Amino acid sequence: xxxxxxxxxxxxPSARQEQELRPRKRLRASDVFRKISQILxxxxxxxxxxxxxxxxxxxxxxxxEADAKQTEAVKSFAQEFSGPVTPAAPAxxxxxxPPVVAPAPAYxxxxxxxxxxxFGPDYTRPIIEGTGSDVLDTLGLGHYGSTSMPGAPGNFxxxxxxQTHGAVLDNIHTLVPGDKIYIQTADGYYTxxxxxxxxxxxxxxDVLMPVxxxxxxxxxxxxxxxxxxxxxxxxxxxxxxYSMLDSWQPASAGPPSEIAAQVARAxxxx
Amino acid sequence: MYAWIFRNLPxxxxxxxxxxxxxxxxxxxxxxxxxxxxxxxxxxxxxxxxGSVQQP
Numbered sequence: 649x650x651x652x653x654x655x656x657x658x659x660x661p662s663a664r665q666e667q668e669l670r671p672r673k674r675l676r677a678s679d680v681f682r683k684i685s686q687i688l689x690x691x692x693x694x695x696x697x698x699x700x701x702x703x704x705x706x707x708x709x710x711x712x713e714a715d716a717k718q719t720e721a722v723k724s725f726a727q728e729f730s731g732p733v734t735p736a737a738p739a740x741x742x743x744x745x746p747p748v749v750a751p752a753p754a755y756x757x758x759x760x761x762x763x764x765x766x767f768g769p770d771y772t773r774p775i776i777e778g779t780g781s782d783v784l785d786t787l788g789l790g791h792y793g794s795t796s797m798p799g800a801p802g803n804f805x806x807x808x809x810x811q812t813h814g815a816v817l818d819n820i821h822t823l824v825p826g827d828k829i830y831i832q833t834a835d836g837y838y839t840x841x842x843x844x845x846x847x848x849x850x851x852x853x854d855v856l857m858p859v860x861x862x863x864x865x866x867x868x869x870x871x872x873x874x875x876x877x878x879x880x881x882x883x884x885x886x887x888x889x890y891s892m893l894d895s896w897q898p899a900s901a902g903p904p905s906e907i908a909a910q911v912a913r914a915x916x917x918x
Numbered sequence: 919m920y921a922w923i924f925r926n927l928p929x930x931x932x933x934x935x936x937x938x939x940x941x942x943x944x945x946x947x948x949x950x951x952x953x954x955x956x957x958x959x960x961x962x963x964x965x966x967x968x969g970s971v972q973q974p
Contacts, residue, residue, distance in 0.1 A: 690919045698949065705954045706961065779967045781959075792967075807967040812958075853968055875968050886968055 706812050710785070714814030717786045721774040725758055726915040729834065731899030733915045735908045747799030747870070747896035748835040752791070753777045759791055760798070760833035761914065762806075763907045767819045772914045775806060775831065785813045789874075795856055798831050798838045798870070799896060802858035805873040810880055810887070817876035820845070820889050829872060829891050830907050836898040840872040840891035847878055847885050855888045869893065 753759060759775040776783045779790040789806045796802035808816035827842040848855060855875065858867040870893035878887035897904065903911040927934040 687919045698953075701946075701949065702954050702957060705950060706958060709950070710958075784967070790967075848968075850968065856968060888968075 710813045711815055714786050714788070718774055718788045718814055718816075721758060721776075721787055722761055722772050722914055723916070725761060725774065729832075729899070729915065731836075732902040733908075733912045735902040735905045742897075742901070744836075744897050744901065747838060747893070748898070749797050749800040750833055750835055752793065752797055755780075755793070756783055756787075760831055762789060763830040763832065763910050764823075764827070765906060765910075766823055766827045769910060770913075772910060773808075773814075773816050779807045784809060788814055788816045792856055795873075796858070796870075798833060798872070799893065801870055802867040803856060803860060803871045803873050804831075805856045805875065807875045810876040810878065817874060818880070820874060820876050820887055821880075823889055828894070828904075828906060830904060831872070832903070832911065834899065836896060836901070837904055838870075838893060839895045839897075839904055840870075841894045842889065842891045845887055845889045847887050850883070850886050852886070855886075860888075860890060 750759075755778040757777045759777055762771075762773050762775055764771045773788045775789045775791060776787040777791050777793065779792055783790040784807060789808045791797075792805040792807065795805040798804045808814075810817055810820065823842045823845065825842055825844060829840040829842060831838040831840065846855070852861075854861045854863060855873060857863055857865075859865040860871060860873055872891040872893070874889040874891075875886050877883040878885040902908070924934060924938060927937050929937070
């Protein structure tokens, strides 16, 4: 056995030397064909790997990137926020009067933070003005510029990704009627209560009307409308979640007790 | 093709291995920074807005 291996090993280099010494043969048609098919095969394998990498990038890496950007946005909002981050002493519910309606910021300006306890105790996402892909792809929830601001009678509508780029509304289908959705702005806290969802085709802009899907009706209530794609890994439809404004409290009153821990954590004091 | 590139890299074996790793890394960075963001506009997975108001 050992002897055989030795002869094979010593035969190899001499064969290679012979090949190198021999004058170069002219390429035959079959050689050219072999070369081309080899290059083509390597290119196809490369394309397959690049496509797989793209899927990994789209479904995983965009979330990592967007989460970092959104955490940063929440942090910078928290730094500018003046007001206690611990709730006021539990007393009889106070009526703080009609909610303050802030003017809409410029495109890509920050409106506030959304807290949805149903989506987990760490769900703190920034709400940004505008629904361009530059806003939605990195900063999370984008406010449709044509709709009202939080607290105003009418429709405060935001869009967010169901998958990729932070997947801010991935769990939108798990909302149960009665779930609280909190929006914190520089002025205070708006508490919305989830009412129902609806699955529509992507061209149904009437869900953004002051009274959703009812053209020409004068709004009397404040509605929060969230839109995202449906089904979860597709975009053939849109899932719409409607919530009604339940209460409002100014920043000076501190956060509602249900989200007090989350607010404190978001503001670096938890 | 890749074998041809590897054979034609300068230097001893370990330098060629390092060079090819760097080349793969550069290709990855270029893909993540430019190719993938450009390509993702052709996928519909990220459409989450309603109708014509997608652009403000």
